[in-house]
Amino acid sequence: MKSTSASLISLAIVWGVASAVGFVAMAMLMMLGDWTLLQALFAAAAVFFVLGSVLSLMFLAPLPGPQKPGTAGWAARGAAPKAHGKPVHAAPAAAPAPAKAPAAAAAPAPAAPASAEGARPAGLSAARAGGADDLKRIKGIGPKLEQLCNSLGFYHFDQIAAWTPAEVAWVDDNLEGFKGRVTRDNWVEQAKLLAAGGQTEFSRKVDKGDVY
Structure with a gap:
């Protein structure tokens, strides 16, 4: 009974606040915004419904009921896994594989023999009888x-x-x-x-x- 009365009082407060804000908005729009009565009334109604809905969701949503004593403890215990058997020991880490020995450096290719400076052409001790060419x-x-x-x-x-x-x-x-x-x-x-x-x-x- 008490909870119902409290809910009704809260509902009246929420919508009362919404209606007051809507009225203030209508008055401000008419005085400062040069709105007509019909325009200001429409805007005030919109403010009233939007603000009332938001405040209702914020303050009038039902709270979750209290848990029975002992329930949470049993649930937590039931969720905990049971350990059976002997404890499992972690396997020893595998020893790192020995680093491979660096491959033997390839033997350098034998250097090609230096090319000869050529062969001297046969020459003459003097020009032929007809004389040297120009x-x-x-x-x-x-x-x-x-x-x-x-x-x-x-x-x-x-x-x-x-x-x-x-x-x-x-x-x-x-x-x-x-x-x-x-x-x-x-x-x-x-x-x-x-x-x-x-x-x-x-x-x-x-x-x-x-x-x-």
Whole structure:
């Protein structure tokens, strides 16, 4: 009986507060917001129902009934698992596997034998009876290089045209101050053409006197 009376009193208080807030809201809207009576009344009704519902949920929700004495204790005991049998001992941790020995470093591959410096081409002690060819007609051979070639025994186009790759390598390496010139300027191909009686664009310029 007492609980019913208390609930009714609480309900009256909650909705009374809601109605008071709704009335205040209606008055404020009419005075400050220039709302019409109908608009303010509609807004106040909305505030009344929303606020009343919220307060009812907050303050009038039924509380859970008291538990019977001893119930919680028995429930807790029933939930606790019972241990049976001998205690289980944790298995010993497995010993870490021994680290593998580092693989033996691969033996370095034997170094390739250093390439030979080539083979010296056969030279002449002097130019043939007809006289030395004008080696300056080969692009890359100037007056100084022509003298150097003559000193090594090279006087004629057909000599240079017959050089093998190994012989080219030797001459490239032994042209003091001009190393590598044979390969860079392609002497052998030019000499083949000139030895056969042909001409190159460069040899034509030399013949005209445009170079030296």
